[in-house]
Amino acid sequence: MDKIAALSRVACLSDLPRPLIERLAAQSGMQRIGKGSILFRQGEQAHFVYVLIEGGVSLLSGPEGEQTITDFVEAGEIIMIAPALLRLPYLVTAKAVTDLLVIMIPAADFRQLAETELSLCVALNRILAGHWRLLLKYLTQTKSRDADTRLMQYLVDSAATSKGPAQFTLPGSKQDLAAHLGITPATLSRALKRLGKLGVQTKGAEVRIEDVSRLNALFQRSSHPIPDRIIRPPSRAQ
Amino acid sequence: MDKIAALSRVACLSDLPRPLIERLAAQSGMQRIGKGSILFRQGEQAHFVYVLIEGGVSLLSGPEGEQTITDFVEAGEIIMIAPALLRLPYLVTAKAVTDLLVIMIPAADFRQLAETELSLCVALNRILAGHWRLLLKYLTQTKSRDADTRLMQYLVDSAATSKGPAQFTLPGSKQDLAAHLGITPATLSRALKRLGKLGVQTKGAEVRIEDVSRLNALFQRSSHPIPDRIIRPPSRAQ
DNA sequence: GGTCGGCCTTGATCCGGATCAAGGTTCTGA
DNA sequence: TCAGAACCTTGATCCGGATCAAGGCCGACC
Numbered sequence: 073m074d075k076i077a078a079l080s081r082v083a084c085l086s087d088l089p090r091p092l093i094e095r096l097a098a099q100s101g102m103q104r105i106g107k108g109s110i111l112f113r114q115g116e117q118a119h120f121v122y123v124l125i126e127g128g129v130s131l132l133s134g135p136e137g138e139q140t141i142t143d144f145v146e147a148g149e150i151i152m153i154a155p156a157l158l159r160l161p162y163l164v165t166a167k168a169v170t171d172l173l174v175i176m177i178p179a180a181d182f183r184q185l186a187e188t189e190l191s192l193c194v195a196l197n198r199i200l201a202g203h204w205r206l207l208l209k210y211l212t213q214t215k216s217r218d219a220d221t222r223l224m225q226y227l228v229d230s231a232a233t234s235k236g237p238a239q240f241t242l243p244g245s246k247q248d249l250a251a252h253l254g255i256t257p258a259t260l261s262r263a264l265k266r267l268g269k270l271g272v273q274t275k276g277a278e279v280r281i282e283d284v285s286r287l288n289a290l291f292q293r294s295s296h297p298i299p300d301r302i303i304r305p306p307s308r309a310q
Numbered sequence: 311m312d313k314i315a316a317l318s319r320v321a322c323l324s325d326l327p328r329p330l331i332e333r334l335a336a337q338s339g340m341q342r343i344g345k346g347s348i349l350f351r352q353g354e355q356a357h358f359v360y361v362l363i364e365g366g367v368s369l370l371s372g373p374e375g376e377q378t379i380t381d382f383v384e385a386g387e388i389i390m391i392a393p394a395l396l397r398l399p400y401l402v403t404a405k406a407v408t409d410l411l412v413i414m415i416p417a418a419d420f421r422q423l424a425e426t427e428l429s430l431c432v433a434l435n436r437i438l439a440g441h442w443r444l445l446l447k448y449l450t451q452t453k454s455r456d457a458d459t460r461l462m463q464y465l466v467d468s469a470a471t472s473k474g475p476a477q478f479t480l481p482g483s484k485q486d487l488a489a490h491l492g493i494t495p496a497t498l499s500r501a502l503k504r505l506g507k508l509g510v511q512t513k514g515a516e517v518r519i520e521d522v523s524r525l526n527a528l529f530q531r532s533s534h535p536i537p538d539r540i541i542r543p544p545s546r547a548q
Numbered sequence: 549g550g551t552c553g554g555c556c557t558t559g560a561t562c563c564g565g566a567t568c569a570a571g572g573t574t575c576t577g578a
Numbered sequence: 579t580c581a582g583a584a585c586c587t588t589g590a591t592c593c594g595g596a597t598c599a600a601g602g603c604c605g606a607c608c
Contacts, residue, residue, distance in 0.1 A: 133450040140453045142446065154439035163446050186435060193431040197424060200438035201392035207445040208380065208401050212371040214452050215378045215492045218564070246586070254453045259565055261587050276574080276586095456594070484556070497595055499557050514604095555604085562597075573586070578579100 075102050075175055078125045082148050084199050088191050100177040111166035118155035118162055120176040127172035128243050131164040141252040144243040153196060156182055169244045219255045223263045224287050226253060227272065235285035242277040313340050313413055316363045320386050322437050326429050338415040349404035356393035356400055358414040365410035366481050369402040379490040382481040391434060394420050407482050457493045461501045462525050464491060473523035480515040
């Protein structure tokens with residue numbers, strides 16, 4: 073697969089005019105990266121923008137050793153546009169969860185195009201605005217109540233549907249999920265067991281939910297109206 | 311003060327060509343808003359982009375009743391660009407902390423300009439990228455360790471300097487700060503008392519720090535080796 | 549000036565989740 | 579096929595911060 077084909081397949085770039093994609097391709101390099109590799113570290117100056125063609129990446133932040141996972145990035149997404157645009161250091165560390173295929177665009181070239189090509193600029197706005205909303209959502213959830221609720225939120229969001237049964241694969245290990253939710257693996261394990269009573273099963277990284285709307289209903293209630301003494305008793309009373 | 315003058319004084323717009331500022335001004339309205347008013351609510355469709363000329367706004371999110379403060383916005387900043395660009399509902403509720411003077415630009419007009427005017431588009435990219443970084447930082451901090459550390463972080467970030475004495479005013483009440491840090495007023499009070507031993511005094515919303523570097527040193531140690539002297543956010547741009 | 553109502557502080561207690569410490573299970577590689 | 583090493587689960591205990599509940603302080607309004 074050549075660079076142009078790969079880039080045109082990326083959703084957020086696919087609307088760009090062909091010549092622009094060709095310029096991006098010309099200025100970039102395609103690279104295989106092995107599972108577990110570090111793409112870049114928090115604090116480093118941004119040298120590249122990474123377009124993830126195949127594989128999954130987790131974005132880690134926080135003090136060395138006890139970092140949490142800020143986000144999972146999957147194929148078809150673009151990583152770390154903000155630091156490249158602003159010429160600032162990365163705020164996170166990126167680690168390959170699987171073997172990867174990425175296209176690396178030098179930050180300076182990317183910046184230059186972003187400031188002269190309207191179509192790219194508009195596309196970037198969309199991407200950045202989307203990312204902003206995603207982070208905001210994470211932030212809200214992180215601050216909001218207990219581990220069980222956050223886990224439920226995550227599961228519902230990850231399910232392709234909003235009612236009926238669902239089944240999907242976690243982007244990483246359960247440890248990774250725990251780090252993303254800001255809890256320990258031990259707590260995640262217990263939380264999953266509790267959710268088992270609500271029709272959530274896991275086997276490795278596979279998750280099966282009997283009825284998404286059942287979960288949905290639960291934290292819909294705990295989020296919308298004012299009553300704040302609902303959710304705990306049922307699940308605790310086992 | 312007329313709209314054009316007000317808009318040109320906003321840092322992130324000041325580089326735009328004059329005619330563009332005039333078009334923005336022509337399409338927008340200036341409005342006074344009283345302290346405590348709600349500018350918009352979480353879930354509403356985005357009708358306006360708000361340019362904050364005078365005053366302070368807090369952005370609340372989370373379940374009704376027990377919301378936390380996601381961010382404080384101060385004069386010279388622009389609120390809620392992302393929902394306007396994406397035609398999506400607001401993810402937060404905006405509440406006036408003081409009396410305000412805002413310029414309201416209809417979302418549709420704004421979107422149209424953002425997609426046709428390169429200079430505006432580039433400016434937006436910078437703003438969005440900056441906001442993204444700010445949120446990411448909040449997210450990291452929120453997940454990271456204890457209340458005292460988060461408070462110290464906040465104080466150090468808010469201090470104009472990175473060493474020596476500092477003095478400043480909180481953007482809201484202590485309750486507001488507590489909500490922003492994701493703790494209760496009671497915990498904040500105790501945390502401040504603890505920090506008193508490190509040379510932090512408060513009187514109402516006034517904060518005085520004897521020696522910022524003393525705090526800085528502390529959580530430098532508790533965080534990690536990689537020195538990433540990055541930004542401090544009086545403004546979220548950057 | 550006095551009273552009322554927020555806001556802040558302080559104390560006592562409770563609870564969710566971390567931590568520590570075993571097992572059990574699945575994956576990997578020789 | 580087996581051994582070792584991650585990974586996951588489960589139990590016991592501990593601790594930070596929430597919650598409940600009084601007071602103290604201060605500004606606002608009569």
